[in-house]
Amino acid sequence: MAPFVHFVTIKIIGLSPKVTQTDAVSLFHRGATMDFDHVKQCAIFIHNSKLPVLCASARDDKLVEKAISDEICQVLQPVVKIEYKKGGHDIQKTRAEELAQSITAWTKSFVMDEAQPDDAKDSCKMSEIAA
Known part of the structure; x- marks a missing residue:
């Protein structure tokens, strides 16, 4: 799943290719669990x-x-x-x-x-x- 999340982060969202797979997963996790x-x-x-x-x-x-x-x-x-x-x-x-x-x-x-x-x-x- 991490490679897919990384792909979305880089190719779809457009963040830097320097973002690691771990950071991409963390980014999605933080966004999904944010208590607005x-x-x-x-x-x-x-x-x-x-x-x-x-x-x-x-x-x-x-x-x-x-x-x-x-x-x-x-x-x-x-x-x-x-x-x-x-x-x-x-x-x-x-x-x-x-x-x-x-x-x-x-x-x-x-x-x-x-x-x-x-x-x-x-x-x-x-x-x-x-x-």
Whole structure:
């Protein structure tokens, strides 16, 4: 069964041929056993904790559909939302430099926000970034 799952992962889904058979099977296992209700509950917890959130995704991600990413972002209500047209599931690799710059700016925004008096905080909020 592993060779078939590997074939589907590479030829149908279009992931890198470097993905091993073991990794391909693990990928399918994780996808099939994902507890989406629990993921949503975690997102609600994060949102209710008032933690600053940055969401980044790619429209061409073959593992996490845009609708799923959008649903999670709707719950999280991120301070920064980045959505790339391309980049796949590994935007941390395919968009590393751009993400690093965005994460740095995002981090500075809430670190500066904490250091400023309440009346100055509104000017430090970051808005959605379209990429």
